[in-house]
Amino acid sequence: MLGRMNPLGGMTPFDGDHPLDQPVATMAARVRDKDDALTAVELVQASLMRMQMLDPGLGAFLCTTDELALAQAEAVDAKVAAGEDPGPLAGVPLAVKDNLAVPGAPLTCGSKILAGYTPPTWATSVERAVSAGACIVGKTNLDEFAMGSSTENSAFAPSRNPHDLDRVPGGSSGGSAAAVAAGMVPLALGSDTGGSIRQPASLCGIVGLKPTYGRVSRNGLVAFASSLDQVGPMARSADDARLLLAAIEGVDSHDATTQTFASVAADPSASLAGLRYGVVQEFALADVPGGEDAEAAVAGVRAVLDEAGATGVELSLPLVDASIPIYYIVAPAEASSNLARFDGVRYGHRTDGAQDLESLYAKTRDEGFGEEVKRRILIGTFALSAGYADAYYKKAMAARTRLREQFDAAFERCDLIVSATTPTAAFKIGEKSGDPLAMYLCDILTVAANLAGIPAISIPCGRDRAGLPLGLQLWGPPGSEGRLLDAAEQMASATGLGYEAPRASGGDA
């Protein structure tokens, strides 16, 4: 039984010295080294053991894929034994958000409507991680169809924040964030349509990166809003995230929007000295209730940056203020179209009460979809309906173009933008679940990156007054992930802020 305020105390095999708690490059290098006794199987077994111990209290995983993980680990070890290179993620346990396809494992998207569905093919991003040596240990919980900011919209159960079990881990990639934060896995894949990687990373005190639109294939990712969705890495450090991103990125013939961008490899000459960082007036949290702690955390980092020789540039991007309204037209409009495929004909749930084909669709969808998904389908259908499409959808898309232009102009004047990731730290389970609009506003600092198609990363940035993790977000122009990751690593060194294992705070540990 896990203690309420002491979720991991006394339970975790965390001692910092376990190979699973080392940097990903270190554990993979040891697995690849024939003379080192550490094997992929040992890493995977350690990960599975932690999942068994910790996950009943956290609910990060919807399913465990023990057999798959062990088979993959054995294949990695066999390659090492044969003198072959299993790849840069050799033996590294990886959690996969359950809106990405892994053949043989159920794919639920956190929804009842996909009951019983097992995909026949791999998501390209997952397959590439496996080709690089990663071992899939399980599928992680999410808000249904990735619509939400807390995982409370999962049709199964909410996940819990490892730093405080009464609080949400964020969402929609909340299961992946909780799994990494609790030390069950060193790496996880998430997806980010309006902040779904960065917001949970912030709330759980880890690193989460949303790549440039088109860097990572969306093939095998269940589509939410196709012009906004990106798959990305979640990890304990920027360098760990970099390794996973390098493995999964690149052109894919199954996703025509993929492109080749600049390498994400670390630039040894990168420095904070001379860095121009933008501070966007519209991201200020002075007027946001409860935003003081996040604002102070950003100010603290700015002071360190200035000390290191970086220069702050004040910027204004007026359309950032409209990014939530723009997003809540564009994303539901695309979702209403994408989710039309869930109709009870080809896979998943089918109603028992159909008299004809039309009622088969309508009843199946009413029974299978949860409240938030229905709400978004209705918003999107309305925004695209006759008489309203010009006023809403077309206008929102035009505004999106202007927003991208404002970012392009901003990056003429600075190398990257710094902001908080979320206005506040993790909220209590149930606190916002009755108020959809309040939940939508959780993404106020993240959606603009998706609308503009640019990369952004959330990194740990200390704690609020209640001791909960806060995140700092770095935004860059298209293709600048390498620069963002370099800056993230240097900021972590300069500030001393980074991932911390959930505290064993009580005396009962």
Next chain:
Amino acid sequence: MDIDETLVRHVAKLARLELTDEEVAGIAPQLSRIFAHVDQVCRLEVEGADPATQAPVPMEGLRDDEPGELLEPRAILRNAPAHDGAFLVVPRFFDGAEGEA
């Protein structure tokens, strides 16, 4: 934008969602509140901006027009709620239609 129950029913029909009366009553005020916020979009001044997606598909991103890998029909049917071994089975198009489909 005030969204009443009649409008919710109309949109739900377009979206092929058979909502219960209780759901309609619950959702109408929520959507009104959400649209009171997103209505800002209608007032934005963005004349001349291209409403097309910001990232057109680059030609080099398109693959050659050749048949790709195909899934086995069995792999598709395995996930189907109802099939006869070769085809997906669904109810009649019209309730009470006479004769064989």
